[in-house]
Amino acid sequence: xxxxxxxxxxxxxxxxxxHFFPGSKATEKELCPELPIKEVGVVADAPSCVIPHCGFYxxxxxxxxxxxxxxxxxxxxxxxxRKLDVRSIATVCFHCKHIGNFSMFRACRGxxxxxxxxHAANSGDTLLLxxxxxxxxxxxxxxxxxxxxxxxxxxxxxxxxxxxxxxxTCASGHRIKQVPLDPSCQIPLRNxxxxx
Numbered sequence: 001x002x003x004x005x006x007x008x009x010x011x012x013x014x015x016x017x018x019h020f021f022p023g024s025k026a027t028e029k030e031l032c033p034e035l036p037i038k039e040v041g042v043v044a045d046a047p048s049c050v051i052p053h054c055g056f057y058x059x060x061x062x063x064x065x066x067x068x069x070x071x072x073x074x075x076x077x078x079x080x081x082r083k084l085d086v087r088s089i090a091t092v093c094f095h096c097k098h099i100g101n102f103s104m105f106r107a108c109r110g111x112x113x114x115x116x117x118x119h120a121a122n123s124g125d126t127l128l129l130x131x132x133x134x135x136x137x138x139x140x141x142x143x144x145x146x147x148x149x150x151x152x153x154x155x156x157x158x159x160x161x162x163x164x165x166x167x168x169t170c171a172s173g174h175r176i177k178q179v180p181l182d183p184s185c186q187i188p189l190r191n192x193x194x195x196x
Contacts, residue, residue: 055118056091056102059110060166063095065102065148069117071126072146073189076104076117083189087171090132090145098164099145109169124150128187134174141170147183155183 052069054076069077073084088103088110101110104117125148132143147158160181168176 049122050119051122052117053120054102054104055114055116055120056110057112057114058093058096058098059100059112060098061093061096063093065091065093066118066120067091067146067148068122068126072128072144084144086142086144088143090143090168090176092147092163096164097162098166099168101143101167101169109171109173124148124153127183128189129181129183129185130179130187132168132170132176132179134170134172134176136170136172136174139170139172139174141172141174143168143170143176145181149183158183 053066054069056065074081075084075086087105087108088101090099090101092099103110104115127147129145129147132145165178
C-alpha cells in the first residue's frame with residue numbers, strides 16, 4: 001500500500017510499508033512489535049499559572065529564592081512598569097533563615113549576576129511585611145521586606161524571631177535597624193520615597 005503526500009511546493013513524497021531484503025531474518029513483527037496498551041487513570045492536577053518571578057540566590061547558602069515580580073512591585077523592570085522605586089529589596093531565605101539584600105542593579109547591595117527574571121508556577125502569596133529603616137537618621141533610603149508565604153504556612157508558623165539580620169543594609173550601606181515583624185499584618189505597596 002502506498003501513501004502519497006504533497007506540500008505547497010509541488011514536491012511529492014511517496015511512502016511505502018517497510019521493505020525487508022531477501023535473506024534477512026527479521027520479520028515485520030520483530031521490527032515493529034505491538035506494544036501492550038495500558039489504561040492509566042487520569043490524574044487532574046490543580047491548574048497552575050506561570051508568571052514572571054524574581055529569581056534570587058541567598059548570599060549565605062546559595063539556596064534559590066523566588067518572589068512574584070508583580071507582587072513585589074516590579075522594582076527591577078522597565079521604569080514605566082515599576083510600582084516601587086527602590087535599588088534593592090530584602091527577603092528571608094527559609095533554608096538558612098537569613099534576611100538578605102537582593103538587587104538586579106549592578107553595583108547595588110545584594111546584586112549577583114545569577115539573579116534574573118524568570119517564569120515559574122505561581123504558588124503561595126508574597127507579602128510586604130515592613131519598610132525597613134537604617135540606623136542613619138539623615139538617610140532617606142528605605143528597604144522593603146517581602147516574604148513568600150507558601151501554601152500551608154501560617155503567620156504563626158513562620159517564627160520571625162529566629163530570622164537572622166546579619167549584614168542587612170540600606171542602599172547607601174548603612175546597617176538596618178532590627179524591628180519586630182508581624183506576618184499577619186500585610187502592608188500595601190507604596191513608594192518608599194516618603195519622609196520619615
